[in-house]
Amino acid sequence: MAFLNKTALTPLLLTYDNVSMYLHIDHQECALFGVESSEPFYRIHEPLLLAHGIMTDAKTVHLVVLKTSGELCYTLISGSSTPQTTLIAQLDVRTTKYRRLFLFPQGKIIHIFYASTHQAIPDVWHIEHRLWNGNSWLSTRMGEVVHPREPLYHVNLDSQGNLHFLTVTFQGRHSLLFTNRFNGTFNIWGSPAETLKIPGEIVDIAALMTSDNIHHLYWIVKTPNGQFELRSAQQSDAHELSSTWHPAPAPIKTFNTPCKNIGALELNGVLWLLARTVEEVLMINNGNGWRLISSKPVLHQPLLWVHKARRNFHQTYWLEDQAERRAPAFYRELGFTLKDKVTPVPTPVQTTQPILAQDIPPVPAFYPGQIPSDLPSLASVTLNEVESSTPSPIEVNVIPEVIEAPATTNIPDNSSEDVLPSLPMKENAELERLITTVAQLEQENTKLSDVLQSMLSKFDQILGAISDNVSQPKQPRKSKQKTSHYEEFEHPQTVFETSFEEPDAVKEAMANLEKETEGLSQVLRVMMAKQEQSDSSLENLGLQISQLQEDKEVKNKGGFWNKWIT
Numbered sequence: 001m002a003f004l005n006k007t008a009l010t011p012l013l014l015t016y017d018n019v020s021m022y023l024h025i026d027h028q029e030c031a032l033f034g035v036e037s038s039e040p041f042y043r044i045h046e047p048l049l050l051a052h053g054i055m056t057d058a059k060t061v062h063l064v065v066l067k068t069s070g071e072l073c074y075t076l077i078s079g080s081s082t083p084q085t086t087l088i089a090q091l092d093v094r095t096t097k098y099r100r101l102f103l104f105p106q107g108k109i110i111h112i113f114y115a116s117t118h119q120a121i122p123d124v125w126h127i128e129h130r131l132w133n134g135n136s137w138l139s140t141r142m143g144e145v146v147h148p149r150e151p152l153y154h155v156n157l158d159s160q161g162n163l164h165f166l167t168v169t170f171q172g173r174h175s176l177l178f179t180n181r182f183n184g185t186f187n188i189w190g191s192p193a194e195t196l197k198i199p200g201e202i203v204d205i206a207a208l209m210t211s212d213n214i215h216h217l218y219w220i221v222k223t224p225n226g227q228f229e230l231r232s233a234q235q236s237d238a239h240e241l242s243s244t245w246h247p248a249p250a251p252i253k254t255f256n257t258p259c260k261n262i263g264a265l266e267l268n269g270v271l272w273l274l275a276r277t278v279e280e281v282l283m284i285n286n287g288n289g290w291r292l293i294s295s296k297p298v299l300h301q302p303l304l305w306v307h308k309a310r311r312n313f314h315q316t317y318w319l320e321d322q323a324e325r326r327a328p329a330f331y332r333e334l335g336f337t338l339k340d341k342v343t344p345v346p347t348p349v350q351t352t353q354p355i356l357a358q359d360i361p362p363v364p365a366f367y368p369g370q371i372p373s374d375l376p377s378l379a380s381v382t383l384n385e386v387e388s389s390t391p392s393p394i395e396v397n398v399i400p401e402v403i404e405a406p407a408t409t410n411i412p413d414n415s416s417e418d419v420l421p422s423l424p425m426k427e428n429a430e431l432e433r434l435i436t437t438v439a440q441l442e443q444e445n446t447k448l449s450d451v452l453q454s455m456l457s458k459f460d461q462i463l464g465a466i467s468d469n470v471s472q473p474k475q476p477r478k479s480k481q482k483t484s485h486y487e488e489f490e491h492p493q494t495v496f497e498t499s500f501e502e503p504d505a506v507k508e509a510m511a512n513l514e515k516e517t518e519g520l521s522q523v524l525r526v527m528m529a530k531q532e533q534s535d536s537s538l539e540n541l542g543l544q545i546s547q548l549q550e551d552k553e554v555k556n557k558g559g560f561w562n563k564w565i566t
Contacts, residue, residue: 007099009051011320013328015307016055022326023063025051032061032077033326042077049093050114052101054306062105064112066091066098072130074110088112088130088137095119102155102315104163106184108134111163113142115151125151127167133187143178143192145169152202156209157313158238160184164215165192168202175202175221177233181241195245196233203228204317206264206273211311213238217245218252218273220259228255230262230275252290253283261302263317267334274318274330282330293333300329434545441541445534452527459520462513 012023022033024040030051031040042061044051047068054062063075070093075085091098095118102113110132115125127142145151145167152168161184168175177196182189203220210216215235220228229251237243255277263274271285282294300319305328307314319329328334 007097009048010302010304012051012053013303013305013318013320013326014053014055014061015305016058017309019055019058021055021061023051023053027068030063030065032063042083050098050101052103052306054103054105055308056105062103062110064088064101064103066093066101066114068093072112074112074132089139091116097122099125100151100153104155104157104313106161108132109184109187111155111182113153113155115145115153117151123148125153127151127153131187140189142180142189143167146171150204152205154205154207155315156207156215156238158209158213158215159211159311160239162239164209164238165189166205166207166217168198168205168219170201174199175219177217177245179245190241196247198231198247200224203258204260204262206262206316208264208266208271208314208316209238209312210266210271211269211309215245216264216271218262218264220262220275228257228259228277229253230255230259230273253281261317263305265305265307265314265316265318265334266312272334276319280319280329282333294330303328434541434548437541441534441538445531445538448527448531448534452524452531455520455524455527459517459524462517462520465513 009025009027011025014021014023024031024033025048027049028045028047030044030048032042032053033040044065048065049068050066052064056062059079061077063077064073065075066072070091072088072091073085074088075083077083096116097119099115099117100113102111104111112130113127114130115127117123117125123146125145125147127145129140129142131138131140142165145153146169148170154166156164156166158164163182163184165180165182167178169178175198176194177198178192179195180190180192198219198221200221200223203222205217205219207215207217215238216232217234218230218232220230222228230253231248231251233245233247235243235245252273253275255275257277259275259277261276265272265274269286273283273285273290275281275283276298278298279295280298280300281292283290284293285291300322303318303320305314305316305318321327321329321331324331327336
C-alpha cells in the first residue's frame with residue numbers, strides 16, 4: 001500500500017450547467033463542498049487511494065472511491081436525502097497500483113473505468129470497465145496500455161449516449177491510437193480498431209467530444225531533437241462507425257521544455273487548451289485557428305475538472321485558482337466572474353458508516369429528472385457561461401441557502417430529462433423493422449414456391465416428351481409391316497435404310513433430353529437450397545422478435561425505483 005500512497009491526490013471541480021461543487025481529497029478522507037461553503041455537507045473519514053465524482057443535476061452527485069482496504073464503493077448523494085453507498089468490488093491494493101477513474105451514470109446504467117498495473121510489470125496498464133446493468137455489477141477487461149508513467153486512455157460521451165473509448169500505447173518508435181465504442185442502446189462494445197500511428201513517444205493526451213459530436217484528440221509528443229510538440233487530430237462525426245480520424249499536418253505549438261500535462265475544454269462552441277510546462281499556457285480556437293491567450297509562470301495547483309451539461313461531457317486536467325479557491329484558473333478568460341462573497345450557513349455533515357458486502361447493491365443507479373423539484377439546492381456559486389463565441393465577463397452570484405429536509409418527497413410524474421423512455425421507442429422501431437423483414441421474406445418464399453411448382457410441372461412435361469420419343473420410332477416400323485407385300489417388293493431399298501437410321505435418331509434425342517434433365521435438376525437443387533435458407537432466416541427472425549417482446553415485457557414490469565427505492 002505504501003507503493004500506492006506515494007501519488008498525490010488531485011481535487012475535483014464538479015460542474016453541471018451553471019452549478020458547481022468541490023471535492024477535496026487527501027489520503028485520510030474526502031469531503032464534498034458547495035463552492036463557497038466553509039463546511040462540507042458530505043465527508044468520508046477513511047484512508048483513500050482514489051476518489052472521483054460527477055454531477056448529473058444541480059442537486060445530485062455521484063461518487064466512486066477506492067479505499068486503502070481495497071473496497072471500491074459507489075455513493076449516490078441526492079439533495080438533502082441520506083447518501084446511499086454500495087460496495088462494488090474488493091480489489092488487490094497491496095501489489096497493484098490504480099489510476100485515472102471515470103464515472104458515467106446513465107439512467108439505470110452506471111459505467112466506471114479505471115487503470116491498474118502490477119508492481120512486477122509497472123509499464124503495462126490494464127483498463128477495467130465496471131458496469132451496473134440494473135441487476136448486478138459486470139466487469140470487462142478493455143485491453144492494455146504500455147507507458148512508463150501514466151495510463152494514456154480517455155472515455156468520452158456523445159449526444160446519443162454512446163461511450164467512446166481511446167487508448168494510446170507505446171510500441172518501439174511509434175505510439176498507436178486504438179478506439180472502441182459502447183452502444184448505449186444495446187449495451188455492447190464494438191471491436192477495438194487501430195486508428196492512428198504516431199511517430200515518437202506520447203507524454204500526455206487530452207480528448208473531448210463537442211456538442212455537435214466532433215471528437216478531438218490532443219497529445220504531447222517528444223521529438224528526436226528533444227522538443228515537445230502539441231498536436232491534434234479530429235473525427236468529424238463520432239456517430240458514424242466509418243468516420244476516420246484526420247491528424248493536423250502541423251503542430252499547434254512547440255515547447256523547448258518538457259510538457260507534462262494538457263487539458264481541453266469546449267465552452268459555447270469555443271475550444272480551449274491548457275498546457276503546463278515551466279509556464280502555464282492557455283490557448284483558444286473560436287474557428288479561426290489557435291491563438292495564445294495567456295502565458296505565465298507556474299503558480300497554480302493541479303485540478304481535475306468534471307463538467308456535465310445537457311448535451312456534452314468533459315473530464316480534463318486543469319488548474320485551481322489560488323486567489324479564488326475552489327474556482328478554475330483563468331476563470332475570467334473563460335468568461336466567468338465572481339461577485340461579493342457571502343458566508344453561507346453551514347449544513348449538516350454526513351459521514352459514512354461501515355459497508356457490508358451485499359449480493360445486490362442497494363443503490364445502483366439514479367434517474368435524472370426524477371428528483372423532487374421542491375428539494376432545496378446546496379449552497380454553491382452559480383457559474384454562468386458566456387453565450388457568445390468570445391469570452392467576456394459575466395456576473396456570478398453567491399447564493400447562500402439553508403438546507404431543510406422536506407416533509408414529504410414526491411416524485412414528479414413528468415420528467416424532462418428521463419433517459420429511459422427512449423429505450424422502448426428504439427426497441428419498438430427495431431421490432432417493427434424485423435416484422436417488416438419477416439413479411440418481405442414470406443412474400444419471397446411464396447414466390448419461390450410458385451417457381452418451384454412451375455419447374456416441377458415443366459419437368460413432368462419433359463418426362464412425358466421423353467416417353468413419347470422412345471415409343472415414336474417403333475410406330476413407323478409397325479405401319480411398314482402392315483403395308484402390302486407389293487410395296488415391300490416395290491421399294492425394298494427404302495425399307496432397308498429406315499430400319500438402320502431410326503435407332504441413331506432416337507439415341508441422339510435421348511442424349512439431348514438427358515442433358516436438359518440434368519440442367520433442370522441442378523436448377524431445382526439450387527432453388528430448394530434457397531428455400532431452406534429462407535425458412536431458416538424466417539425461424540431466426542421469429543426467435544429475435546420473441547426475444548425483443550420478452551425483453552420489452554420485462555422492462556415494462558415496474559420501473560427501477562419500484563424495485564430499489566426505500
